[in-house]
Amino acid sequence: MSTTVAPASSFLFEDKKFPFCPGCGHTVSANALNKALVTLKIDPKQTVIVTDIGCVGLTDHYFNINAFHGLHGRSITYATGIKLANPGLNVIVLMGDGGLGIGGGHFLNAARRNIGITVLVFNNFNYGMTGGQHSTTTPMHGITSTTPEGNEENPVDICALVGAVNGSFAARTTVYDKDLTDIMVAAIQHKGFSAVDILEPCTAYFAKKNTMDKEGILGLMTSLGYEKGIVINKNREELTEKIKKHTAQQMAIVASKQKEQKQFKHNLIKKTSLVIAGSAGERVISSSFLLAYSGIISGLFVTQKDDFPITVMTGYSVSEIIFSDEEILYTEIDKPDYIFILSMNGYERVKNRINANTIIITDESLNMVELLKGKVDPKNIINIPIVKEARVIDKNYAVMIGLAAFLHHSNLFSQDAFVEAINTKNKPAFIEKSLQAIEVGAQMIKSLVNS
Amino acid sequence: MNIDFLDGNEMVALGAFEAGCNFFAGYPITPASAILQQMIDDLPKHGGTAIQAEDEIASIGFCIGASMTGKKVLTATSGPGLSLYSENIGMAIMGETPMVIVDVQRHGPATGSATKDGASDIQFARWSTSGGYPIIALVPTNVEECYTMAIQAFNYAEQFRTPVFLLSSKEIAMTRERVDWSKIKKPEIINRTYHKPEDGKYIPYRFVNSEDIPPFAAYGGEELTRYTTSTHDENANLLADPVKIQRMMDHLNKKIDSDKISLVVKDFEEGAEILVVSYGVTSRTAREAIKMARANNVKVSSLVIHSVWPVPEKEIKNALKNVKKVIVPEMNAGQYIYEVQRLITNNAQLIGVNTMDTRLINPEKIYQAILS
Ligand SMILES: Cc1ncc(C[n+]2csc(CCOP(=O)(O)OP(=O)(O)O)c2C)c(N)n1
Ligand code: SF4
Ligand SMILES: [Mg+2]
Numbered sequence: 001m002s003t004t005v006a007p008a009s010s011f012l013f014e015d016k017k018f019p020f021c022p023g024c025g026h027t028v029s030a031n032a033l034n035k036a037l038v039t040l041k042i043d044p045k046q047t048v049i050v051t052d053i054g055c056v057g058l059t060d061h062y063f064n065i066n067a068f069h070g071l072h073g074r075s076i077t078y079a080t081g082i083k084l085a086n087p088g089l090n091v092i093v094l095m096g097d098g099g100l101g102i103g104g105g106h107f108l109n110a111a112r113r114n115i116g117i118t119v120l121v122f123n124n125f126n127y128g129m130t131g132g133q134h135s136t137t138t139p140m141h142g143i144t145s146t147t148p149e150g151n152e153e154n155p156v157d158i159c160a161l162v163g164a165v166n167g168s169f170a171a172r173t174t175v176y177d178k179d180l181t182d183i184m185v186a187a188i189q190h191k192g193f194s195a196v197d198i199l200e201p202c203t204a205y206f207a208k209k210n211t212m213d214k215e216g217i218l219g220l221m222t223s224l225g226y227e228k229g230i231v232i233n234k235n236r237e238e239l240t241e242k243i244k245k246h247t248a249q250q251m252a253i254v255a256s257k258q259k260e261q262k263q264f265k266h267n268l269i270k271k272t273s274l275v276i277a278g279s280a281g282e283r284v285i286s287s288s289f290l291l292a293y294s295g296i297i298s299g300l301f302v303t304q305k306d307d308f309p310i311t312v313m314t315g316y317s318v319s320e321i322i323f324s325d326e327e328i329l330y331t332e333i334d335k336p337d338y339i340f341i342l343s344m345n346g347y348e349r350v351k352n353r354i355n356a357n358t359i360i361i362t363d364e365s366l367n368m369v370e371l372l373k374g375k376v377d378p379k380n381i382i383n384i385p386i387v388k389e390a391r392v393i394d395k396n397y398a399v400m401i402g403l404a405a406f407l408h409h410s411n412l413f414s415q416d417a418f419v420e421a422i423n424t425k426n427k428p429a430f431i432e433k434s435l436q437a438i439e440v441g442a443q444m445i446k447s448l449v450n451s
Numbered sequence: 452m453n454i455d456f457l458d459g460n461e462m463v464a465l466g467a468f469e470a471g472c473n474f475f476a477g478y479p480i481t482p483a484s485a486i487l488q489q490m491i492d493d494l495p496k497h498g499g500t501a502i503q504a505e506d507e508i509a510s511i512g513f514c515i516g517a518s519m520t521g522k523k524v525l526t527a528t529s530g531p532g533l534s535l536y537s538e539n540i541g542m543a544i545m546g547e548t549p550m551v552i553v554d555v556q557r558h559g560p561a562t563g564s565a566t567k568d569g570a571s572d573i574q575f576a577r578w579s580t581s582g583g584y585p586i587i588a589l590v591p592t593n594v595e596e597c598y599t600m601a602i603q604a605f606n607y608a609e610q611f612r613t614p615v616f617l618l619s620s621k622e623i624a625m626t627r628e629r630v631d632w633s634k635i636k637k638p639e640i641i642n643r644t645y646h647k648p649e650d651g652k653y654i655p656y657r658f659v660n661s662e663d664i665p666p667f668a669a670y671g672g673e674e675l676t677r678y679t680t681s682t683h684d685e686n687a688n689l690l691a692d693p694v695k696i697q698r699m700m701d702h703l704n705k706k707i708d709s710d711k712i713s714l715v716v717k718d719f720e721e722g723a724e725i726l727v728v729s730y731g732v733t734s735r736t737a738r739e740a741i742k743m744a745r746a747n748n749v750k751v752s753s754l755v756i757h758s759v760w761p762v763p764e765k766e767i768k769n770a771l772k773n774v775k776k777v778i779v780p781e782m783n784a785g786q787y788i789y790e791v792q793r794l795i796t797n798n799a800q801l802i803g804v805n806t807m808d809t810r811l812i813n814p815e816k817i818y819q820a821i822l823s
Binding site: 078240303305329 | 454455456474481494496497498499500502504505506508509511512513514515516517518519520521522538539542563566578596621622625626629638666669670671672673674675677678680687688689732735736738739762808811813814
């Protein structure tokens with residue numbers, strides 16, 4: 001809580017009078033707020049009054065304090081943003097029961113987060129501004145313009161909402177109670193999220209058709225089982241305090257300097273595209289990234305995009321890479337030069353793009369020669385024991401073997417670049433086996449060429 | 452090394468850091484989630500605050516509140532989330548809030564194809580809220596431009612006190628490309644103009660000429676300030692006087708003007724009577740088609756629009772001179788083509804090349820339109 005040096009006797013503009021209907025509870029609540037702020041000796045420069053829509057939303061105009069008048073039901077979101085951005089500010093939300101209904105999610109979440117704002121609900125059991133329709137706090141059987149026969153829905157208990165999310169402060173009072181100002185003071189002083197449910201008459205509407213004098217409201221509270229006074233008051237760390245610590249920790253982390261990346265030469269003659277088609281869990285995407293990145297450090301233009309189902313741990317996993325010596329404009333691969341097929345999941349996903357000129361790199365066990373008979377010349381199918389050989393190292397490195405096979409078959413750039421990418425961009429624990437795997441892949445192509 | 456291999460979402464985040472973004476709030480949605488993730492991971496390292504909100508209405512609400520404390524704010528979403536931003540976009544316009552909204556477009560309407568590309572929101576961004584007042588929207592064509600345009604978007608937001616859209620799309624956002632930092636021209640950073648004590652009493656929405664931008668004062672500073680979603684006078688009080696209302700609304704309308712905001716890339720060929728007008732990732736397909744045409748001695752000019760809103764009318768009119776055929780390829784049913792159409796003054800033929808099958812437009816299709 002920030003306070004001012006020279007205490008003010010009022011924060012209201014002298015030449016303005018509240019605009020509410022005669023007898024409206026909002027006038028009482030607004031005056032009580034002024035008294036609370038005077039009692040607290042707040043610094044108006046360090047305080048923001050955030051108002052919602054509705055008659056309640058007219059209130060901020062009358063205070064000579066920073067003000068923010070926002071959308072119906074959303075005032076808590078602006079208040080949260082203000083508090084997150086400048087935790088030193090006192091941020092006080094004034095909203096109606098209407099705003100609470102439409103923006104109920106924000107109320108729950110602000111209480112749950114324990115963001116240090118104060119929410120004063122000017123609860124008059126109906127929408128004053130729009131003509132007295134029912135709201136989410138209208139009591140059962142309450143008469144409003146939209147419940148002419150009496151409300152048939154249960155009202156929401158605002159303090160119970162705070163309790164439901166283990167919020168740290170909730171209070172309830174009425175405009176007829178002497179503790180109104182004191183409760184506001186306690187709420188504003190509270191370190192975390194605080195809410196006050198202030199029961200009021202709307203003299204223009206709800207109070208006309210329902211008994212809303214002191215006794216009426218007290219009777220209502222009894223019938224609903226609503227507690228009065230400070231209902232919840234817990235000591236929980238406020239959100240911006242936690243964020244402050246987190247930020248300080250993060251800022252202390254000194255970014256490790258990127259090592260000078262070695263550069264390599266390439267042998268690319270024409271734009272070459274590769275589709276890698278495997279299954280979830282085979283490290284298709286991370287391995288493909290390493291190959292693509294080695295193209296980058298070999299001076300090539302490269303694009304990589306990935307394709308996998310939303311249920312990431314099942315089904316196909318496909319990566320598409322284009323290598324070129326000039327800017328790549330069209331990033332779709334309609335006719336792949338190479339397709340590396342490691343699993344049937346992947347095959348099903350890419351099979352429509354296989355054409356007579358596609359070179360297929362695949363694992364023996366998939367029987368692609370048989371499957372692609374008549375479609376692809378067997379000479380274009382590089383059928384190698386990828387999975388079997390991977391098992392010798394670790395089955396997770398099958399993709400690396402196949403990518404090395406692609407590199408040696410296409411001869412786009414040297415294996416040294418791939419080694420460099422593995423050494424600099426891979427997880428340290430994966431480096432050794434990756435290097436073993438690409439040796440295996442290279443040997444497979446060499447022995448194919450020799451045989 | 453000056454070379455990286457990054458996708459558009461990563462480049463947007465890097466651009467935001469470079470621009471001095473120090474507040475982010477967002478809600479997960481494909482294909483924009485990576486921006487939220489990177490902000491959560493890295494913004495605190497820059498001393499800023501990043502938070503996942505309970506929904507998109509709260510995301511943009513947090514951002515608007517934070518912006519009025521002087522933060523440079525960013526949020527990122529896709530079509531369904533942009534729909535929920537709608538009412539607050541109007542408020543950001545009305546309240547004159549600097550903020551950058553990244554919309555990583557996906558194939559719509561509604562949930563559409565969450566992981567697929569489309570230029571779904573070109574008109575939606577423009578008319579995303581009631582009132583019809585102008586906004587600014589920038590559309591990158593590649594990952595490097597995601598970086599430079601993120602900075603530019605912050606600059607415009609600060610300069611014009613308005614929400615600025617960065618309309619990327621799934622294809623650019625989630626495809627890695629070569630990034631050559633030595634070739635990237637970073638825009639100078641521009642920050643909002645603050646009220647100075649020597650200028651006297653602070654009046655939050657004061658402007659002299661319609662197009663002037665009111666100086667800013669942050670909550671928590673030396674001046675008391677007020678913000679409002681309602682039609683207001685210069686002190687943020689509710690307005691009822693029609694003359695004053697008209698003046699305020701003229702201001703919101705006139706402050707954003709294509710004389711000040713006009714980013715295009717021209718590639719005109721002497722004597723060409725065919726023009727391709729394009730934006731976003733489709734501009735690259737168009738360039739591929741234009742290369743094919745030129746290789747076959749067909750003369751064709753290209754106008755790539757980076758600032759789709761406000762419409763760079765002068766540039767489009769200029770490009771349309773002596774043109775007999777205009778081609779507008781779009782990954783939607785045709786959205787920007789009508790902006791071009793209304794600027795055609797001769798009887799030039801207008802051809803839309805449109806696909807909505809979630810794949811990029813094949814260059815061959817545009818090439819055929821050029822030849823047709
Ligand atoms: C999104 C939206 N829907 C509807 C309205 C119309 N509206 C204005 S005030 C209001 C109800 C306000 O009731 P409450 O919050 O209880 O405030 P009161 O007028 O009772 O003080 C409504 C629905 C609006 N401004 N915005
Ligand atoms: S309509 Fe109701 S809430 Fe609004 S000012 Fe009148 S009495 Fe108060
Ligand atoms: Mg009400």
